[in-house]
Amino acid sequence: MTAAATAAAAPQPRVPTRRITELLLVVLSVLIAAFGYADVGCAIDGRVPADTAEYAAGLGGLALLAHLAIRLRARYADPLLLPLAVLLNGLGLVAIYRLDRATGSSSAPSQLLWSTLGVLLFIAVVVLLRDYRVLQRYAYVFAFCAIVLMIVPVFLPAVYGAKIWIKAGPLSFQPGEVAKIALAVFFASYLASNRDALALTGRRIWFIELPRGRDLGPILVVWLISSGVLFLEQDLGTCLIFFGMFVMMLYVATGRIGWIAVGLLLVGAAVVPVAVFEPHVHSRFTDWLYPLRSISQGQGAGQLAQSLFAFAAGGLLGTGLGQGHSYLIGFAVKSDWILATFGEELGLVGLAALLLVYAVLVVRGYRAGIMLRDPFGRLLSIGLASLLALQVFVVAGGVTDLIPLTGMTMPFLAQGGSSLVTNWILVALLVRTSDAARRPEPPPVPPDPEPQLSPPEPPERAGTHDPGAAGPRADEPGADQPGAAEPGAAEPGTDQPDRDEPGDDEQTQGVPKV
């Protein structure tokens, strides 16, 4: 960011594209994954696997293609998104290969195939979707598709005991995964168009101000249908994540914390009877409260107990790749439980690093959203980023007995094509929005003399928020609303490198008329 700071000092700011940074980070990510792959081979066979180079070339080739696509069509995209996705995907392949060795199966090649499909779709989105705002036009189409995608498996035979799959020949697909993105698009679009109505109008009933039915109705209906379908399919994890995303986007759009509280209370009130009376959910709750129960009942360790054993065996530093026994978890060890392998073999330290990678990815998504002026893009970025954050939390919390287990997969890491492909599309959309957020305007717009130059500003903050830079930067005094919850606001020194991007203009990023 320091390079950007010097660039910002020039009167005619040139926004660095940071494509070189991205390229170097991509190479680093591929090298880390290749090293992990070699390490697994060394630990198990005592030598580097013969196909390490091919594996690295495969992953690297894919990453480079994606990088080229970004170079061509999204020059200003956030340089961290692609490398982090490549790193996670690569580490997932390493873990799957490692578990292949323990279980005698061969899932890594098909996972690499799915990665290829994912990256191709990533490229397609980056190249073909020139302007993400196009999506807003098809908001209801997306909502419809999401619901259809989720309903279809209900009429198909169950796979692994759950009706959430579409099976075609050797391929099986979990449409609920893709529906997540479609729903995020719909929520973003709807809230962007109706947020003023939602936030400013309504009736006060008792102590809370409720929105009018016609404002909240459509989005509520879509959410209720999807949740209902998922509930019937017993896909509680996705259900939970949809709810979380819905709540967060609603809050971001309206700032109504009271609604969130009411929503949470209602859901809580709905969950308690379900947890008590629905046997499937009930057993998940019991497992959560007593993960070692099956042992004391003489039935041996259940999957959650095995997962906890794996994490515990990892300790602080882990056993080293290829030297753990996480395969004892058994069924779905490569998908739902893959985090346990990381926990055992890389330890708490490795997991912390892994979770930070996710954190950075999420932060970058939010950041793209915050930088965008366009409410749709902003809400879309934030929705997608919170989708990622919530999924990481729900999965990691589930396998470590922090929350009841819901049976979902860790984004990018876990075996499973639908999830992988969906997450690549998700990152592609973030690449698009971040590109729009950072892209400078072709004709440098002279500083707008009014009205933004003299907005009411908290007097005590006046000095700290003027970095002294000339040009278009003077018109953004309101960018940093000082708030008690933001420690960074108290450090004027840190502002400078952060504020290198010129503000995007109302003309380009304004709300399009739908």
Added chain:
Amino acid sequence: MSPFRRGGPEQAETAGAARLTLSRTARRAGMFSLLLIPVLLVNLSRVQVVQSAHYDGNPANQRAVLARYSQPRGDIVVDGRSVTGSRATGGAFDYVRTYTDGPLYAPVTGFSSQTYGNTLLEGVEDGILSGTDSRLPAHPLLNAITREQVPGGKVITTINAKAQQAAFAGLGGKRGAVAAIEPATGRILALASTPSYDPGGLAGTGPAVTADWTSLTGSAVQPMLNRALRQTYPPGSTFKLVTASAGLTGNVYSGIDVPTNSPDPYTPADTTVPIINENPADPCLDATLRVALEVSCNTVYGKLGDDVGEAGIVRMAQAYGFNQSSQTIPVGVSESVFPTGLTGQAYLALSSIGQYDTAATPLQMAEVGAAIADNGTLMQPQLVDSLTRSDGTPVQSFKPKVFGHPVSAAVAAELQQMMVGVVSSPLGTGGNAAIPGVTVGGKTGTAQNGVGNSGTPYAWFVCFARPSGAAVARWRWRW
């Protein structure tokens, strides 16, 4: 600093709108999402650090077992030669225990079974043998980081191979046991129990192992019972050594060659049932302690017990190691018992000749012999000489340790004379133990057992030899 500080310019808000801006709510949502990560990390610290030992130790967690059998087990060494080994199977539990002379050393090694656990030395030194003992890594800190599996260490025993073979040969397959101790150090030179079994048969898993276990545990002769350490028997006349020690220490009579003024048969004051001798022809009437020991007079030593009194006998028995509830060598040894709180002289007299409730392990009686042979000093018996790493570097060496001084050197000398007489005197009961050119002292014993003394009597022999020095206690069924 907040990661969400780099916002674009805020939109011009509708004038006076008292609602939060998109930018601010977005930042708050972002902070919330980020907060999830530390929550996860706190929980992970709980699972992976705080409670990890709890999960690691759970019996349903197979990791410890998998690690244990993923490398060869350390060996138990007798006379510089490993009497154990490990065999790779290629299965999930890679390495299985093997024994070179299974039955011969079973009373020392015990068994190490993937199905039934570990016993005796295999059990108590399991940490060393399996490589989990915290003292094994040469660089503990480095090992804590690399978490490399430590190869199992070695357990060097004090057993002398020749003595062990001789002990087994002497028992001749009958039910019996031998414990031999080097008096000056307490080192156990031989520890035999017959009939024995092959611990190798129990090492692995599977139906053959289960069948072996069933037949061993179901056998009437209890081959897996370590009779030298884990079973107590009435010591019979061998206990007269302890009674004699108490009498001589308490100066009840003025010497070992003074008449004891004892009747034959001897009827304690509080009973009408007389104590008689094995052979009525024995010269036990008013015999000296020496003669009474040589021919093993119940009457003399029964009366001596009553003359010394309960407190004196108990004190002496405990000085020799009786009534010690948790003796380890380091293998656990069953408690040898001399009853306390006896009511009346009759029971005290019987207990003093090793009957009634008196019960001793063969090892305990070997300790009595060893203390006498070592001029009154009883050394702690020990079975392990040292523990080493797999490369032979020492982890721990066991130094000889004094247990106590049950009798003075003078009393010990008198007892030695009496015991030599048992073997060398024409009347002595231990004539069979004489070895030409070697001074042998001993004491025989025969103990009644069973309801109404209906069981086969137990035959005992406690002895020491000069100059080679071992004190031996042998117990077996009379044949």
